[in-house]
Amino acid sequence: MGIVQSVLDKDCGTYERRVERAVVLLVLFYGAKNVYGLGLGGLRKTVMNKLLAGGKLIPGVEGVVRGELDKEMEGIKKNVLGDGDKDTVLTIPEHGLPDETIIARAEKLIADMTGFAEGKKWGGIYYRNKELSHIQIEMWSRFSSTNLLFPMVFPGARQLEAELVSMTVSLVHGNVGVLTSGGTESILIAMLGYREQARKRGIAEPEILCGVTVHPAALKASFYFGMKLVRAPVDPATQRMSVALTKPFINKNTICIYASAPTFIHGVVDPIEELASLAVEHGIGVHVDNCLGGYLLSYLQKEGLYTKQWDFRVEGVTSMSVDVHKYGFASKGVSVAVFRDNEMRQSSYVPSSDGCEGLYITPTLQGSRSGGVVAAGWGTVVKLGDDGYRKAARRLHAVKEAYIREVEKFPMLKLLAYPDAAVVPIASNSSSLDIYLLASLMEKRGWNMFTGQHPPVMSVCVGEQQTPEVIEQWSDDISTCLEEITADPKIKIEGAAAVYGTAGSTPDELLHAVMCSYVDTTLTAKKAE
Secondary structure (H helix, E strand, O other), X not given: OHHHHHHHHOOOOOHHHHHHHHHHHHHHHHHHHHHXXXXXXXXXXXXXXXXXXXXXXXXXXXXXXXXXXXXXXXXXXXXXXXOOEOOOOOOOOOOOOOHHHHHHHHHHHHHOOOOOOOOOOOOOOOOOOHHHHHHHHHHHHHHOOOEOOOOOOOHHHHHHHHHHXXXXXXXXXXXXEEEEXXXXXXXXXXXXXXHHHHHHOOOOOOEEEEEOOOOHHHHHHHHHOOOEEEEEOOOOOOOOOOHHHHHHHOOOOEEEEEEEOOOOOOOOOOOHHHHHHHHHHHOOEEEEEEOOOOOHHHHHHHOOOOOOXXXXXXXXXXXXXXXXXXOOOXXXXXXXXXXXXXXXXXXXXOOEEEEOOEEEOOOOOOOOOEHHHHHHHHHHHHHHHHHHHHHHHHHHHHHHHHHHHHHOOOOOEEEOOOOOOOEEEEEEOOOOOOHHHHHHHHXXXXXXXXXXXXXXXXXXXXXXXXOHHHHHHHHHHHHHHHHHXXXXXXXXXXXXXXXHHHHOOOOHHHHHHHHHHHHHHHOOOOEOO
């Protein structure tokens, strides 16, 4: 405290002294108040957030921050765009290009996408099946020039949509549903339904209650629709929500409990039956996020590989989001928001009857929608059939178990939690191992391990492309990386893993700015000089 006191006693007339004093006061105040609750990383982040906010009032500080931010953003641009592409097209060509030129460009771009076909990169694609791809292309080509905004003009496309919704709804024992573009839209639609029903009950400030493991789509829903997202802690041993940890957050504004089956980063299924009983007790609904586990969890249950109840057979479950384009193996753009009753489904509709265009209504956030992706999804489900999905569930379960066995071979690693489906969450079992460093080294070897935080985790999302040979190569590379870390624990963390390694102490404003810059960059085309 002597050093601190000497700083506080010094003359504060100069710019440097004002900055120094501000820093000391902030560290003292927030350190004493939050160190036990936040930990050192959280404390550092809290202090830096306050310093950043205060720095804007001190001449010169904001400029320094902006300079560092610009350096980080330049690194992002270099990583995403490289040196550009000499064939980049930035304006509409004066004359149309011949077919062979267009196809040649496509082939070149595909050739540059290395790693996925070999099973080393995941990318949210869960199957590798040429026969399935063939039927998807055939169906898409026949319905690509249809528009589901006009069901009476394109009745065939409407029919396929209705059938695909029905097959998915029946799989989870629901009643009605709407077909959406993906899990995020399904979640948005369901949350909108809850908000509208809450308004009818006079709830002006609705709250969605979830675990800290919730998918960010729930945050989008709360942001878009003016609701509050309340995150309850989860069981640190299982990473699942629990009644004991969730119940204290229920209040008069709570409109639903949001649970996952399974969670995206850990692959664990929340205790749906217990949470549903809690919801019934308080007169609120339960949304089950089955986006990642859509189809897979249902068929694991049919095969006796998952035994707990989690869908509409549980009293109190009122809505679900079920992706067909993950483990239903459809092409991207197919998900279903499922409801227990039609009243709630209709609560998500937005009819327009007083505008100049006349009567207008669509089932989802979208207006015009191509029937092509719907037809491809329908073709996928009927091509595989019940027996095909059963076989796939058994294969994917075997892949998950194989990864678990490999993890258990390494004393420095452990399962963060034992997964139910889809994901294998891996954590450090040694004080000398930073799991983000392991992910960084694996990234250098061509693997895109996806990582999470709170607590740190490196996860594998299973898919059909992960053959026994791929898993063996993965394990060999893990072994090599661990040997490198043991030899030199101070290896620098680089790549995507480095972001998570610093996120816990990076001020939110800077972190959000970098994230937004990343999205801006992915929407940029750069022509090589």
